[in-house]
Amino acid sequence: MSFTLAIVGRPNVGKSTLFNRLVGKRLALVDDQPGVTRDLREGDARLADLRFTVVDTAGLEDANDDSLPGRMRRLTERAVDMADICLFMVDARAGITPTDQVFAEILRKRSAHVILAANKAEGAAADAGVLDAYxxxxxEPIRLSAEHGEGLNDLYVQLLPLADAFAERAAQDAPETDIELDGDEAEDAAIPQPTAAKPLQVAVVGRPNAGKSTLINRILGEDRLLTGPEAGITRDAISLRLDWQGTPMRIFDTAGMRRKAKVQEKLEKLSVADGLRAVKFAEVVVVLLDAAIPFESQDLRIADLAEREGRAVVVAVNKWDVEEDRQGKLGALKEAFERLLPQLKGAPLVTVSAKTGRGLDRLHDAIMRAYETWNARVPTAQLNRWLTGMVEAHPPPAPQGKRIKLRYMTQAKTRPPGFVVMCSHPDKLPDSYARYLVNGLREDFGMPGTPIRLTFRSQADKNPYKDRKRKPGPSKLRKHTEGRRR
Incomplete structure (x- = not known):
């Protein structure tokens, strides 16, 4: 039985550092300045033989209004209510503050199981703070050092009896039924479902304040991510598992990406780098635009980045509910999309409203179409018939009088589709002819919008047995043997 452990405490006490150590990866951003974490981040933790879900929360602030600290506190309180165990962290070097005492009182009322941990407790300088924590x-507080990994054995000792209690309770609550599948159901269960076993990875990217977190909250049906009118609220690339209309997905909410020249602070650089990693791990990238200012230079850079990384791309235009002339605006968007992003010609363009939820069904269908196209495969025989027709309709040029022969073509990979053309003089084939073939692949094989990789390789037009020494025939071998005998 797995359980959920929420790490709570004041800002800058080391919650994200402990989170990273428990999950064994640098998932959460860590910096010396307080208040880096704003959203709830979940991870699969491992501590000796214990397996559980750990939740990194925002630092508890003494605010109850609708300000950003107040919204962060409500999100953390929600994590406390949902978690099985709360790990309350204090800073042993800073000592116990009045804010710690206020939040300790809150945890006593809201959580059934609270474990107290005094972090940064390495060395004698932390002794006073550990004693104050009583x-x-x-x-009794656990002396921890999340940075150096000290005190994890004591944490294990505290978690073990609680984990056993949760496992025993789950065994009692589990229904004792043995359901057998009939023939049809057993056959369906044996069919591999890659998206069920391995959820579809979707990253939502865009400029700051485009509405990425609000859109994901609307898809989830709950306020899981921190939102607000301020730009740049999201810092970490938060991944969330969900079942969206029967499709298992993992959606990544990323930080808003500004132009590189404007990114000066170290924390924003870390946030943008985290978002770029999410793009590389994703299978489908949703580029979210603001309907008021679509296709700015940064939007084009983000879409081009997703295409260069070989991801399937869906363009979504948010805040469509405030548009008045929707038909005219939609026509202008399609024209600008084809003109500014020719490398994504035919990619889905969907209008949505994260505030009202309008257009989410179309967005789901566009994501699934882009994913299917991204995994498309064309038979080699069909490709070569198509290549013959393309060459007859428009033969390749003959630079410097050298005729270029396209001999045959095959698909080498999917995700994204990659094709190899064997030809003579591949280095002399112009880029315009490669674009001609790529556009033909998109139109004739139904691959709109997905990145297509086309590689030309040389095939020498020579006899493969030319340099081999010919073996002597039987008559020559007989004469050679008789000559040696004489």
Missing amino acids: GLGLG
């Missing part, structure tokens, strides 16, 4: 009334 005054919070949450039992």
Whole structure:
């Protein structure tokens, strides 16, 4: 039985550092300045033989209004209510503050299982803070050093009996039924479902304040991510698992990406780098635009980045509910899309409203179409018949009088589709002819919008047995033997 452990505490006490150590990866952004974490980040943790879900939360702020700290606090309180165990972290070097005492009182009321941990407790300088932690009334504190990995054995000792209790309770609540599948159901269960076993990876990217977090909240049906009118709220690339209209997905919410020249702060650089990693791991990238200012230079750069990484791309235009002349605006968007992003010709363009939820069905269908096209495969025989027709309709040029022969073609890979053409003088084939073939592949094989990789390789027009020494025939071999005998 797995359980959920929420790490809570004031800003800058080391919650994200401990989170990264428990999951064994640098998933959460870590920096010296307080308040780096704003959203809830989940991960699969491992501590000795214990397997559980750990949640990294925003630092608890003493604010209850609708300001950004107030919204962060409500999100953290929600994580406390949902978690099985709360790990309350304090800074042993800074000592116990009045804010720690306030939040200790809140945890006593809202959580059934609270473990107190005094972080940064390495060395004698933290002894006073550890002793002060006894005054919070949450039992004996664990001396931790998330940075150096000290005190994890004590944390294991505290978690083990609780984990056993959760496992025993789950065994009692589990229904004792043995359901057998009939023939048809058993056959369906044996059919591999790659998207069910391995969820479809979708990254939502765009400029700051385009509405990425609001859109994902609307898809989830709950306020899981922190949102607001301020630009740049999201910092970490948060991944969320969900079942969207029967399709298992993992959606990544990324930080808004500004122009590189404007990104000066170290924290924003880390956030953008985290978002770029999410694009590389994704299978489908949703480029979210603001309907008021679509296709700005940064939007084009983000879409081009997704295409260069070989991801399937869907362009979504948000805030469509405030548009008045929707038909005229949609026509202008399609014209600008084809003109500014020719490398993504035919990619889905969907209008949505994250605020009202309008257009989400079309967005789901566009994501699935882009994913299917991204995995498309064309038989070699069909490709070569198509290549013959393309060459007859428009033969390749003959630079410097050298005729270029396209001999045959095959698909070498999918995700994205990659094709190899064997030809003579591939280095002299112009880029315009490669674009001609790529556009033909898109139109004739139904591959709109997906990145297509086309490689030309040389095939020498020579006899493969030319340099081999010919073996002597039987008559010559007989004469050679008789000569040696004489």
